[in-house]
Amino acid sequence: MKKPTASTIRNVAHAAGVSVTTVSRHLNGRIKLPAETSERIRAAVAKLEYRPNAIARRLSKGSSETIGLIVSDISYPFFAAIASAAEEEASRLGYSLVMFNSRNIAAKELGFLSRIDDAQVDGILLMTNHPDDGALVHKINTCSNVVLVDEDVPGAIAPRLFADNRLGARLATEHLLDHGHRAVAFVGGPPALLSSKERFGAFEDSLKRRSLEVNPDYVFFGDYDEQSGLDAFLRFAALDSPPTAIFASADMLALGILQGCRRLGIAVPSDLSLVGFDDIRNVDLLDPPLTAVHQSAEEFGRRAVGLLIDHINGAEIPDAAPVAVKLIVRHSVAAPRKAHWKLAGNALAGKLPPARVGI
Amino acid sequence: MKKPTASTIRNVAHAAGVSVTTVSRHLNGRIKLPAETSERIRAAVAKLEYRPNAIARRLSKGSSETIGLIVSDISYPFFAAIASAAEEEASRLGYSLVMFNSRNIAAKELGFLSRIDDAQVDGILLMTNHPDDGALVHKINTCSNVVLVDEDVPGAIAPRLFADNRLGARLATEHLLDHGHRAVAFVGGPPALLSSKERFGAFEDSLKRRSLEVNPDYVFFGDYDEQSGLDAFLRFAALDSPPTAIFASADMLALGILQGCRRLGIAVPSDLSLVGFDDIRNVDLLDPPLTAVHQSAEEFGRRAVGLLIDHINGAEIPDAAPVAVKLIVRHSVAAPRKAHWKLAGNALAGKLPPARVGI
DNA sequence: CTGAAAGCGCTTACAG
DNA sequence: CTGAAAGCGCTTACAG
Known part of the structure; x- marks a missing residue:
């Protein structure tokens, strides 16, 4: 039951000496009343602290603004x-x-x-x-x-509204390629998502355009979160020839990768270059400041x-x-080292995540 | 007007050959019907794709879950x-x-x-x-x-639910004091807020307990955002004797301070120690990883x-x-330098923010 | 122009 | 136990 205190349009109508219809129409601006009448309504509304019940309005109008x-x-x-x-x-x-x-x-x-x-x-x-x-x-x-x-x-x-995923991914990939990277990895979200498909597709195209192949060992799809970034990093780290650069197709993935690098003592960007996607707030304060594809929220x-x-x-x-998207260059990308980085001994023991399905 | 397609409880009642009352009561579990009847209702609901109109229910019931x-x-x-x-x-x-x-x-x-x-x-x-x-x-x-x-x-x-602001602020302040800092600053949000008052109060108490005074030059209240953190930092930086440590009573303030340090070439924690409050996600990945008071969202x-x-x-x-709150120690606090850090020449020219009101 | 009345789709006292 | 009817608080065709 409603609180007995809340006043209704009936109370207002009664207090103002007009009909409910008139009050409703006046309040909704569908009618022009003599100044004297509208003043009586105004006074009644004020006195009774009347506020239209939005639920009732919706039920009868069928819309809610x-x-x-x-x-x-x-x-x-x-x-x-x-x-x-x-x-x-x-x-x-x-x-x-x-x-x-x-x-x-x-x-x-x-x-x-x-x-x-x-x-x-x-x-x-x-x-x-x-x-x-x-x-x-x-x-x-x-x-x-x-x-x-x-x-x-x-x-x-x-109707749909998407980011320019393909352009963003191309910008990121080419940036890595332009720095001389050849062993570049891709980390994506759920493979069935449009963003994953488009970003991975453009990544692949960008490599092809330079006559490079995608190395299946360098591709990882998970969720768009830090955990998946970390998982991806650990898998790459276990490879005989780990990638020298990673395109993390979401900043949260990049954060997970950074987490992994920190734990295992891999330096970004000198050991490993990294570019993110989204350009969320404050990634410029990370260690290192993250180079990322910016999309405007x-x-x-x-x-x-x-x-x-x-x-x-x-x-x-x-x-x-x-x-629109654009690449924001900060400090997480550098030229690749001569030699591949490799983990010492069994640094990875027990840390390897379960494999995820590819695209 | 509602879309004509949506079916109502009346349609269901009619299709099932019972009254609206019965359908309503059955659907709300206020009644136990013969299996045969309830099956007819179930079938009607399925056939008509009936979904109760929540708005109507709210209007008559007065509650909405x-x-x-x-x-x-x-x-x-x-x-x-x-x-x-x-x-x-x-x-x-x-x-x-x-x-x-x-x-x-x-x-x-x-x-x-x-x-x-x-x-x-x-x-x-x-x-x-x-x-x-x-x-x-x-x-x-x-x-x-x-x-x-x-x-x-x-x-x-x-009813109210607040964090243990006083304890958190005490933990942060004492941590700084324990590292040998004496010139420690406080950056707060809007001074009228409970969190500001309590955090500042506990900051002050912690100093007093060690026979230290709050230096008014080392106190800044703004909003809980990066901009205020930056403003605070710039004001402190303009001082003849800038503080050697800052308790930023919100992580966003700490981020702004970090921003300022980066721009002006101040090293954290060697030039300036910093502790935040909130411990939001991923502050462990900052440069440096932020020591902060954690409260559980x-x-x-x-x-x-x-x-x-x-x-x-x-x-x-x-x-x-x-x-509950607790201090998470990471790497943004160190012992103070022998000498105060000072900015070279007119590094601050034109960067000083307008003064904000104190508490 | 104004108002009495129906209606939005439910719930629930009330009567049978 | 079941159902016809009133009611939740609005809006709006419809009639005066």
Whole structure:
């Protein structure tokens, strides 16, 4: 039961001596009232501390001026930055934005998506990070007003906004190649994701363009987190000829790699060069400052909200241009050493992670 | 208008040949039906892809099994970590958690808080980061079911959960003192905040306990962000006798200080020792790895949700014990040099920030 | 222009 | 045990 204290539109109407209809219309600006009447309503609203019940409004109107953002992991800094920018833009456009943390669980994503059906939100920005088993496409295609952000769900009929993954990966790879590296490794996220596919694809192309082959030992796919970065590093470290450079296709992976280097005494960049992707806040303060492909979270959030609101308003949404990327050169890349770095003795004993599947 | 496709409880009732009442009660588990009847309902639900409209339910029930979390800045890593932990615990207890980014704007906090009034959420975890002008206390005291997390709003009648700020600050300060520092500075957030007051208070006490005085030149209050850290550093750097150690009462401040050191060529810890507060993810990878007071975001999120749900259920909430803290020693603290570090010539020209108010 | 009334999709006292 | 009906607090066709 509602608290008995909250006053309703009926109370206001009664206090102002007009009908509920009139109060509603006046409050929604659909009517122009004589100054005297509108003043009576204003006074009643103030006196009763009346605040329209948003739930009731939604039920009858079917819309809420609210948009949702489903994020797979709010503690991933790049995602949090997108969320923050999205909120700011939504607010600017008169919407409120609510965020849902799905922890990358498909069932939660579906549940949050259902909020479109009952007008809890008018639309949703979906940032997923796992392959779809079909349920997601189905859901997206039955509820309108979702836009896919950062990762794709293949088959979904919805506007999309992605980064320029291919260009970013090419920039990173060529930067390494330009420094003379030939033994360069790739660390990716879940292989089924668009970002992984595109970044790996461009990595491969960049090598090919220089008549180089991808060495399967130098490719690792995991999750987009520090642990996977560490796992990748340890696998590479166990090789007879470890790579001299790594393209970590997400900064969190690079952080895990750095972690591994620190533990095993490998110096970056003199033993091993490293470039990241995302360029999250403060990577310039790492040891060493990380060279990384920058993508603008601000642009991501802002444009995604714009797309969604246009979509809600029924506009035809053209394919969105990718979010721009650029390489930020700092100090984690140097020319390769003459000799490969090798771990002393059994430094790796017991540290090797289980193998992960390739692409 | 709702999409015509969404089916309602009436459709289900009709298809199953029972009343709406029966369907509702059955779906809410308030009734035990003959297997045959419940099977008919199940079939109807499946066939019509019926999903209860949560908005309608809220309007009639007045509750939503949803809790809200208002965070002043979701891109602040420590807050994002709390949010993440809170979501997990809420989910475990059968609630869904929605997050609101207030950008530390009081009006937004008030607006989000109002969602308790219309049952959009059953209760709210409030993380604010600015002094209250009175509106917040009033709001909190008129809507039940809010718990204050991380920072206080004085005068509010609500359960609270704070870190052990005093102990944390003491640990940090004594660590510096134990290394022989006497010229130790304090950098705080907004001086009106509980965390600032408590951390500064304990800093002061720790000095006093060793018969040391706080040097007003060594105290700086700003915001809890990198910029303020940088500002503080630059002010200290302009002093004739700069401090040999800084207690940055938030990691983001420490990051700004590190930024300043890098720009001006000051070495940490040999020129300047530094300890942070929060111990956010990956500060072990900084240059140098940051010594910091650790507070558990996981514990914060988990316990805050527990408190709130107990509160919603009408339990009497005793004063919560503070969230534990501990000092994590890494490599940003060393013994002070014999001589004070000084900047060469006019290295600071044009870089000095405007003065900020003291406590 | 104004208002009485129906309706949004549920839940739940109340009566049978 | 079951169901018809009222009610949650709004909005909005519809009639006056």
